[in-house]
Amino acid sequence: MLEIKDxxxxxxxxxxxxxxxxxxxxxxxxxxxxPNGAGKSTLSAxxxxxxxxxxxxxxITFEGKDLLEMEVEERARAxxxxxxxYPVEIPGVKNVYLLKAxxxxxREARGEEEIPAPEFMKLIREKLAYxxxxxxxxxxxxxxxxxxxxxxxxEILQMLVLQPRLALLDEIDSGLDVDAMKVVAxxxxxxxxADRGILMVTHYQRLLDHIVPDVVHVLVDGRVVKSGDKSLxxxxxxxxxxxxxxxxxx
Ligand code: ADP
Ligand code: MG
Ligand code: MG
Numbered sequence: 632m633l634e635i636k637d638x639x640x641x642x643x644x645x646x647x648x649x650x651x652x653x654x655x656x657x658x659x660x661x662x663x664x665x666p667n668g669a670g671k672s673t674l675s676a677x678x679x680x681x682x683x684x685x686x687x688x689x690x691i692t693f694e695g696k697d698l699l700e701m702e703v704e705e706r707a708r709a710x711x712x713x714x715x716x717y718p719v720e721i722p723g724v725k726n727v728y729l730l731k732a733x734x735x736x737x738r739e740a741r742g743e744e745e746i747p748a749p750e751f752m753k754l755i756r757e758k759l760a761y762x763x764x765x766x767x768x769x770x771x772x773x774x775x776x777x778x779x780x781x782x783x784x785x786e787i788l789q790m791l792v793l794q795p796r797l798a799l800l801d802e803i804d805s806g807l808d809v810d811a812m813k814v815v816a817x818x819x820x821x822x823x824x825a826d827r828g829i830l831m832v833t834h835y836q837r838l839l840d841h842i843v844p845d846v847v848h849v850l851v852d853g854r855v856v857k858s859g860d861k862s863l864x865x866x867x868x869x870x871x872x873x874x875x876x877x878x879x880x881x
Pocket of ligand 2: 668
């Protein structure tokens with residue numbers, strides 16, 4: 632589904648990613664851990680196609696296509712969806728409007744008709760209930776005045792409505808209390824499926840108690856220094872990151 636090879640990327644002329652190799656197969660959940668400034672968010676941003684990130688070497692293939700040749704919109708239409716570490720507020724735009732517009736854009740790209748209003752409302756109510764969100768969320772401006780936890784729920788709500796092929800989640804646990812984290816984790820778990828890939832970035836192991844990853848990668852200074860199963864996350868929790876780079880040539 633996703634194949635990253637020898638990816639190098641820079642921001643403002645500063646090299647951040649220094650040769651990332653990573654393959655995600657359909658159905659897999661991958662977690663990326665790593666210290667602050669390792670390049671985790673940069674990797675997400677490069678995958679999403681955000682401005683300001685320059686790929687200087689390497690390749691990314693998504694479902695057999697060259698992802699780096701695709702515009703941001705094309706990536707979204709192809710089913711790559713990114714949730715944001717700091718979700719943006721869109722004053723004046725109702726949440727329900729954004730969700731419907733995004734869903735219809737996706738359907739249009741697939742040559743499908745717009746979703747009928749009753750069907751949309753049924754879908755959205757079901758997903759809201761799942762995320763333990765009140766119907767009043769729909770009428771509020773996107774993320775405006777939302778608490779941190781509400782924003783994260785909203786992000787997962789979008790994912791549940793749009794059902795991406797590959798979901799990118801950057802620090803969905805940041806700023807959440809334990810109860811909110813469980814709801815968010817349940818939402819992500821319900822996204823798991825044989826056809827879907829999930830790539831999530833997290834600082835903390837605790838999220839991975841709730842969303843158990845198939846593969847864990849540790850990113851340090853722009854490189855994947857170790858990959859393993861979920862036990863790697865526990866090792867990192869216990870020992871930190873230094874032991875993973877000891878003896879390596881800086
Ligand atoms: P992480 O998510 O692992 O904490 P980031 O990818 O956010 O790390 O950042 C990696 C490095 O790139 C940091 O040194 C950070 O300061 C730098 N960086 C990230 N984004 C930008 C930017 N837009 N402009 C300048 N430097 C950036
Ligand atoms: Mg950071
Ligand atoms: Mg980050």
